[in-house]
Amino acid sequence: MTDDDGRTGTITPAAFHAATDVAQWRVTSTGPQAVWRSPSLRDTAALVGDILDAAERFGILPDIDLRPEAVVVRVPYRDLDGIPARCPAFAAAVSAAATQRGLVADPSLVQTVGVYVAQHSGVDSRPFFLAALGYDPLGDTDAVDPLRAGPPLAFNPITGDAPGRGRTHFDVFVPADQARARVDAALAAGGRLADDSYAPRWWSLASPDNHGVDIACWTDTFD
Incomplete structure (x- = not known):
């Protein structure tokens, strides 16, 4: 069209x-x-x-x-x-x-905070979250607030983990020119760099008590 x-x-x-x-x-x-x-x-x-x-x-x-x-x-x-x-x-x-x-x-x-629900490969948690949060499905793996006020959710399988154990972390999407400063601020505040093998697309951080946060900026540069 x-x-x-x-x-x-x-x-x-x-x-x-x-x-x-x-x-x-x-x-x-x-x-x-x-x-x-x-x-x-x-x-x-x-x-x-x-x-x-x-x-x-x-x-x-x-x-x-x-x-x-x-x-x-x-x-x-x-x-x-x-x-x-x-x-x-x-x-x-x-x-x-x-x-x-x-x-x-x-x-x-500028930022968007999302929730990344990692689930065992034999489990589909999305119907539960759709019902509990009143969200709508987006594509095959995501969920969104109908009014886009709450954080979007992404559901992805993990392997090599014990069935029945839920794992969730935050995805924080920021502009590409702001990402490094956000990572540095989180590390200075007591965070730990868990994985930077995908940087500068995203950095995986952990809080002092091991809660996960990904600082991601790949959406700002994707072609």
């Missing part, structure tokens, strides 16, 4: 970042996202009309999170196909409006 302006289908994070005037945006596991700091809730709310105008113009369905300190704008994945091809134009329009209103982008506040 071809849009009126010739853009078609979906694009990758790398293609999104290669577009014009999207430098204030990053791509996490849930899609493109930007955060602008603001001095007051009224100032953040003033941007909403601009976001809605851009959304209608480019056919995008964004999530908008208003806080007294900042406004968060996301273009969430509603399926697993990729980023809408019209998203860069939408992102550029919102960035221009935010800049005109004097809001300051802060990529260090």
Whole structure:
């Protein structure tokens, strides 16, 4: 299917970042996202009309999170196909409006926290979590809050572990240019580097009492 302006289908994070005037945006596991700091809730709310105008113009369905300190704008994945091809134009329009209103982008506040449920290869835990959390399935292995307010869940089998033992850790998706600082901060706070063999795509860390956290940024650079 071809849009009126010739853009078609979906694009990758790398293609999104290669577009014009999207430098204030990053791509996490849930899609493109930007955060602008603001001095007051009224100032953040003033941007909403601009976001809605851009959304209608480019056919995008964004999530908008208003806080007294900042406004968060996301273009969430509603399926697993990729980023809408019209998203860069939408992102550029919102960035221009935010800049005109004097809001300051802060990529260090961009992140998505997910829960990684590791399960024995003979067990399917997803139906239980769907029922208990009221989540919807996404693809064959994931689950999402219908309103995208709670953290997404991913379910993946593990081998070589005792059946009946559940293992879960957090996935923290941050911009590629913020990942190393987040890892260093976690290590300085008493964490332990469990595995960096996949760095700089992600680092596996452990808390002092061995809870797992992956700091991941591969979604921001994937092509």
